[in-house]
Amino acid sequence: MSATSAEDFLRLDQQICFSLNAASRAFNGVYRVVLKDLGLTYPQYLVMLVLWEHGQLPVKKLGEHLRLDSGTLSPLLKRLETAGLVRRERSARDERSVEVRATEQGLALRERALQVPRRIVAATGFDVEEIRALRARLDELTSALDSAALDS
Amino acid sequence: MSATSAEDFLRLDQQICFSLNAASRAFNGVYRVVLKDLGLTYPQYLVMLVLWEHGQLPVKKLGEHLRLDSGTLSPLLKRLETAGLVRRERSARDERSVEVRATEQGLALRERALQVPRRIVAATGFDVEEIRALRARLDELTSALDSAALDS
DNA sequence: CACAATTTAATTGTGCACAACTAGATGGCG
DNA sequence: CGCCATCTAGTTGTGCACAATTAAATTGTG
Missing domain, CATH: 1.10.10.10 (Winged helix-like DNA-binding domain superfamily/Winged helix DNA-binding domain)
Structure with a gap:
């Protein structure tokens, strides 16, 4: 190995x-x-x-x-x-x-902005659950990176 | 529902x-x-x-x-x-x-830049496989968003 | 060959991110 | 009360992203 x-x-x-x-x-x-x-x-x-x-x-x-x-x-x-x-x-x-x-x-x-999210979600090609999972992953990443940035 | x-x-x-x-x-x-x-x-x-x-x-x-x-x-x-x-x-x-x-x-x-990646990976708190999975997900997202941007 | 369409960088202008600093207001402490 | 540390916005300066435009070179086509 x-x-x-x-x-x-x-x-x-x-x-x-x-x-x-x-x-x-x-x-x-x-x-x-x-x-x-x-x-x-x-x-x-x-x-x-x-x-x-x-x-x-x-x-x-x-x-x-x-x-x-x-x-x-x-x-x-x-x-x-x-x-x-x-x-x-x-x-x-x-x-x-x-x-x-x-x-x-x-x-x-x-009122006009209410249409925006639907168009964005559609553009990603992801469904609601996939987006939720990705978001959770990104939030983990962010907090790890933030705490790493502190000790430096 | x-x-x-x-x-x-x-x-x-x-x-x-x-x-x-x-x-x-x-x-x-x-x-x-x-x-x-x-x-x-x-x-x-x-x-x-x-x-x-x-x-x-x-x-x-x-x-x-x-x-x-x-x-x-x-x-x-x-x-x-x-x-x-x-x-x-x-x-x-x-x-x-x-x-x-x-x-x-x-x-x-x-030569000096060779140390950079290790420090970044460490800061994420993710292991190599997790990073690979996230990267793949982000690439999917990018190509979906790119093709969506074309028809508009 | 001549000339129009395309290609490649550069420039200009707008807006955002962030570090460093300034100015003014506030609150705590002797 | 008087003063100093802290807090909140704003300003300045640097660098990046991107749209739109410009200039010059190249390519394709009649």
Whole structure:
């Protein structure tokens, strides 16, 4: 029996990182097409999903849901505000915090967005159970990678 | 039995796209840490992997391996050239084409890169077989998404 | 051969991810 | 109370992804 060489690992590694990268970008591509009608980018859509589900919440909480910091969210929210989909207001109680909420127009957009998921699921060619299994696997991977990133 | 509503789909969809996005970014984070010593970003590392494996090749071919176009590769390659890791030369036979190859310094970097894959695999907490299975699943997903993107 | 269609890189412009830093508000502690 | 550590957004700078366009070389066809 032969030990796995560094060369072999290099090849394996290439395949897993290529695969994840490619899948992620392919997903982005499909979302781009589907969301074009709504005038949203994929990260903007994720923000709207959180706002539709949770209502008004501070940028900080939004960032926790999406694992994004203010460096990404501030300009993105500014664009959504310019588009008339969200409002940002300094909290009166804690002036460090900025509360974000969907406008009337932003809430109205939700009706059209209801069609999106079905089209995405269809594009994957996977059934609901397969998606659930893959998602669970990816979540395991994420938490392993996150904890590994801490000790380094 | 109840049909799956658009609301339910919206929730499911949210989870799968969140999961894939999070996994992809978690991977990027680990690579960022591991590659810091080598002075490479993750996409630059992917380019070097292809060059190490295939030797000299035109930008076009490089892009096919990585699913990237010249809009991404041109500036990236320029940075690698500034760092002294690659050389770019107009092909004599076909002056539309630019041949890219690793320099001595770029080839030398490979020795240090041999340690990278082991560290990444370790960070995932998955064994070789699990990674292989996940990769296969992701590749299925990618080709399904790619063909779905075509008819739209 | 002449000329139109195609191919290949590069450029431009928009948007996202993330690190590093700044500014202002808050809360705790002596 | 006064001050300092912490917290929250925002800003700046770098790099990547991708669409659209441009420029130049090549290929195919009449």
